[in-house]
Amino acid sequence: MTALAAATVASTVAACGGSDDSGGGTGAGGGGGENEASDTGVTETSITLGSHYPLTGVAAPGYSEIPTGVQAYFECLNQEGGVYDREIEFIYRDDAYNPTQTSQVTNELVLEDEIFAMMSGLGTPTHSAVVDFLNDEGVPDLFVSSGSLMWGDDPETYPMSFGWQTDYMSEGKIIGEYIAENFPDAQVGLFLQDDDFGEDGEAGIRQYIDDQIVAAERYTPGNTNVGPQIAALQAAGADFVVGFNVPSYTALSQLTALQLGYDPQWFYSNVGSDPTLVGGLLNRFSEGAVSDASLLDGALTTGYLPTVDMTDNPWITEFQRIWDECGGEGELTNYRVYGMAQAYTMTQALQAAGQNPTREGLVEAVETAGADWEGPVFAPFRYSEDSHMGTSGMTIERIVGNGSEEVQPVRITDIGDAPIEEFDGEQATPPANAIPDEESVVD
Amino acid sequence: MSDLQSPASTGTAGKASDDAPVKATAGGDAPSGPAKTGRSFLPESTLLRHLLVLAACAVLAVAVLELTSPFQNSQLAQLTYYAIAAGGLTVLTGMNGQISLGHGALMAAGAYTTALLLDADEPLPLPVILLAAVVVATAIGALVGVAAARLHGPYLAGATLALAVGLPGLAIYFHDIFGGEQGMRVRAPQAPEWFEGFIDAVSGNSASSTKWLAYVGTICLLITYFFLANLIRSRVGRTWRAVRDQEVAAELAGINLGAWRVLAFVVSAAAAGLAGGVLAIVVRLAAPSGFTIVLSLALLTAIVIGGLGSLVGALIGSALLVFLPPFVTNLGGDFGLNQTEAAQLAPFVYGVVLIVVMIFVPAGFVGTIRLRWMTRKAKRAMAQAQAAGASRG
Numbered sequence: 001m002t003a004l005a006a007a008t009v010a011s012t013v014a015a016c017g018g019s020d021d022s023g024g025g026t027g028a029g030g031g032g033g034e035n036e037a038s039d040t041g042v043t044e045t046s047i048t049l050g051s052h053y054p055l056t057g058v059a060a061p062g063y064s065e066i067p068t069g070v071q072a073y074f075e076c077l078n079q080e081g082g083v084y085d086r087e088i089e090f091i092y093r094d095d096a097y098n099p100t101q102t103s104q105v106t107n108e109l110v111l112e113d114e115i116f117a118m119m120s121g122l123g124t125p126t127h128s129a130v131v132d133f134l135n136d137e138g139v140p141d142l143f144v145s146s147g148s149l150m151w152g153d154d155p156e157t158y159p160m161s162f163g164w165q166t167d168y169m170s171e172g173k174i175i176g177e178y179i180a181e182n183f184p185d186a187q188v189g190l191f192l193q194d195d196d197f198g199e200d201g202e203a204g205i206r207q208y209i210d211d212q213i214v215a216a217e218r219y220t221p222g223n224t225n226v227g228p229q230i231a232a233l234q235a236a237g238a239d240f241v242v243g244f245n246v247p248s249y250t251a252l253s254q255l256t257a258l259q260l261g262y263d264p265q266w267f268y269s270n271v272g273s274d275p276t277l278v279g280g281l282l283n284r285f286s287e288g289a290v291s292d293a294s295l296l297d298g299a300l301t302t303g304y305l306p307t308v309d310m311t312d313n314p315w316i317t318e319f320q321r322i323w324d325e326c327g328g329e330g331e332l333t334n335y336r337v338y339g340m341a342q343a344y345t346m347t348q349a350l351q352a353a354g355q356n357p358t359r360e361g362l363v364e365a366v367e368t369a370g371a372d373w374e375g376p377v378f379a380p381f382r383y384s385e386d387s388h389m390g391t392s393g394m395t396i397e398r399i400v401g402n403g404s405e406e407v408q409p410v411r412i413t414d415i416g417d418a419p420i421e422e423f424d425g426e427q428a429t430p431p432a433n434a435i436p437d438e439e440s441v442v443d
Numbered sequence: 444m445s446d447l448q449s450p451a452s453t454g455t456a457g458k459a460s461d462d463a464p465v466k467a468t469a470g471g472d473a474p475s476g477p478a479k480t481g482r483s484f485l486p487e488s489t490l491l492r493h494l495l496v497l498a499a500c501a502v503l504a505v506a507v508l509e510l511t512s513p514f515q516n517s518q519l520a521q522l523t524y525y526a527i528a529a530g531g532l533t534v535l536t537g538m539n540g541q542i543s544l545g546h547g548a549l550m551a552a553g554a555y556t557t558a559l560l561l562d563a564d565e566p567l568p569l570p571v572i573l574l575a576a577v578v579v580a581t582a583i584g585a586l587v588g589v590a591a592a593r594l595h596g597p598y599l600a601g602a603t604l605a606l607a608v609g610l611p612g613l614a615i616y617f618h619d620i621f622g623g624e625q626g627m628r629v630r631a632p633q634a635p636e637w638f639e640g641f642i643d644a645v646s647g648n649s650a651s652s653t654k655w656l657a658y659v660g661t662i663c664l665l666i667t668y669f670f671l672a673n674l675i676r677s678r679v680g681r682t683w684r685a686v687r688d689q690e691v692a693a694e695l696a697g698i699n700l701g702a703w704r705v706l707a708f709v710v711s712a713a714a715a716g717l718a719g720g721v722l723a724i725v726v727r728l729a730a731p732s733g734f735t736i737v738l739s740l741a742l743l744t745a746i747v748i749g750g751l752g753s754l755v756g757a758l759i760g761s762a763l764l765v766f767l768p769p770f771v772t773n774l775g776g777d778f779g780l781n782q783t784e785a786a787q788l789a790p791f792v793y794g795v796v797l798i799v800v801m802i803f804v805p806a807g808f809v810g811t812i813r814l815r816w817m818t819r820k821a822k823r824a825m826a827q828a829q830a831a832g833a834s835r836g
Contacts, residue, residue: 055786064783094772094786099626100733103726104521108769111514111653125625129728132628136652194615195624220615221624222732328781 038356041116050115059097069339075326099129106130152389164390172204189238190216201244251281266299273301309403318434354440361442374428509646523660524721525761531714537752539707540687545603547738548610553719558627558729576720584712588705611731626730750807
């Protein structure tokens with residue numbers, strides 16, 4: 001707080017004086033010490049973070065917008081003095097959603113760009129190609145953009161890796177409980193991506209409605225014909241379909257169901273339900289026959305972050321301002337909000353790691369203080385020495401137009417057979433300029 | 444046999460360069476050592492000559508690996524697995540005239556074998572594991588090769604394409620063994636103690652795991668190229684070229700076309716298997732998305748750009764695969780593009796390079812240089828002959 005305020009003032013003064021490089025030495029306020037190049041990727045004036053995303057290829061729509069959100073947030077943060085008067089440099093590279101390429105660009109980030117930490121690396125198969133390397137090299141691997149359990153449930157194996165979003169198993173549990181309470185007579189069919197995503201989601205949902213499930217159909221990413229799966233769900237008599245699938249398969253499943261004259265109640269997990277993106281994909285796949293997301297109207301989904309349609313949410317107001325002031329071309333999207341929210345948590349982590357952060361100190365900071373961090377996410381994080389799991393809860397929402405309305409407030413849980421509880425906290429209001437103010441928890 | 448057709452021996456370069464297949468594979472057909480007429484310090488025996496080259500390359504490789512940064516080490520490790528596979532493919536395509544779009548799948552076979560064997564509680568020694576990867580890929584290559592021997596040109600391309608599309612699907616179908624879409628993570632083998640001592644003695648650098656993997660890849664690359672170079676220069680290579688260029692003549696000469704084609708496929712599959720094994724330990728993952736048709740096409744592009752039939756060409760083409768995208772991306776960044784635009788620039792520039800190569804150096808880099816060199820030599824020889832004839836006349 002005082003340290004940050006002093007640092008901000010100092011950097012403003014330095015900037016006014018027209019000298020950039022004097023900022024580092026003079027920026028230390030409050031705590032007294034001076035900025036030092038305390039670890040790889042940390043200089044007196046900057047901290048370098050790196051990440052990998054699909055910027056080209058099949059997974060690029062939507063996902064390639066996440067880093068632009070991260071970038072915009074850090075840009076605005078840097079204008080306000082950064083963290084302890086250090087600018088955040090964010091380098092992101094394209095892996096085309098191909099694990100071989102993820103491994104190549106991660107080598108480049110770690111060995112050539114010498115990043116301090118990896119942040120928000122996207123994708124389960126892609127990131128699993130580099131999780132060993134990052135942990136072997138001792139590079140903090142914060143806030144992986146994937147809800148797989150792999151990044152959080154086993155800190156002993158992967159001490160440097162942390163999840164961020166609600167994991168797929170907890171999501172499945174919350175969905176299962178909701179169906180058991182509100183649709184006890186529904187014949188439920190599952191439409192699952194054939195990897196951890198679908199598996200974890202299925203394991204969660206089966207804890208609550210195992211006897212209601214009449215069919216579980218899996219698709220392989222890359223195979224664009226989902227006719228057999230949707231027809232099988234229809235044949236099994238499923239009148240309620242839960243999809244743990246990515247956005248393009250939301251669009252494909254809708255189009256296929258339309259062709260088959262199949263009209264169950266749809267429930268898409270958070271990953272696959274962005275109406276704007278799905279609407280665009282529907283338009284493209286159907287060559288204009290279906291022009292927007294109206295097919296999705298009335299479908300249910302889950303949420304752990306405010307979305308762009310919630311224009312009176314104070315976080316969205318702030319993120320909109322940040323995008324307008326520091327962003328690039330295009331509109332603020334839910335993917336950019338996702339990136340900004342991750343950058344917000346990252347800023348909290350860097351602040352908590354102290355004035356002269358080290359890689360171990362950063363990990364220690366998330367483990368000790370992370371569970372108390374408030375921010376745009378609806379539910380608390382579960383960070384501790386024993387768990388590196390991210391946020392713990394979700395709302396249930398109904399898609400209306402390009403937005404959604406809440407049908408069940410946030411409920412929180414954990415992996416395994418942890419119970420589901422109502423969340424009694426309130427969503428935090430953003431601090432000034434949406435810049436957090438955490439105290440150092442590392443000596 | 445085909446050597447009679449090569450520009451150097453006919454001495455009529457103009458006529459020979461009209462002959463598309465010969466021109467396209469000129470790189471591979473040129474002799475590896477100096478022509479007998481020239482003065483040479485290299486031994487006459489192919490094997491001895493290649494052993495000398497191998498030793499020189501090994502020294503050069505150590506120097507390169509020790510003088511480059513850890514990141515460049517990791518790029519060189521990447522280069523080795525592309526180059527091993529491309530070397531095998533160039534033997535198949537350049538020497539024997541068979542086009543394979545399925546080498547990515549054969550690499551997958553090697554990679555999954557390596558991943559499975561390294562997954563054991565007490566993994567076998569690394570050389571044994573890599574050898575197993577070669578054996579498995581060879582077995583699959585033999586199966587495919589038998590079918591391939593009956594097929595030609597586009598039909599063969601189609602059949603091997605099916606392999607590239609279908610084989611990774613097996614990993615998804617047998618989910619419990621191969622880990623499905625997410626694949627199998629590979630625990631990269633640790634460097635043995637003698638390696639640290641060796642690196643310390645050579646350069647005083649520290650022996651990181653990246654460096655160890657780069658050395659493993661380089662050793663595999665050198666061994667593969669040594670074997671392939673000897674094959675190309677032996678009776679086997681000559682027979683392959685005969686089968687490629689003059690099917691009917693070859694058959695009349697008593698060559699069993701089918702058997703020789705299968706052999707070529709098997710040899711190149713073995714190289715692909717080794718490449719897959721190296722890929723698995725360097726990337727630390729064997730997953731279907733790493734072995735898409737794009738990989739097979741990238742290998743084919745590499746050997747075409749480098750020069751069909753030439754091992755040096757395969758190496759150059761592979762280097763382009765590895766070094767061009769990051770170079771272009773960084774260049775784009777320097778010119779003020781944002782990182783997304785810069786990333787999109789790389790495939791574009793790669794496409795442009797490919798088109799430019801096809802138009803201006805249709806025999807590939809190495810092929811074109813060798814063609815020029817041979818043409819000049821032929822001209823000089825002709826001029827000498829004419830001069831001799833004139834003086835006599």
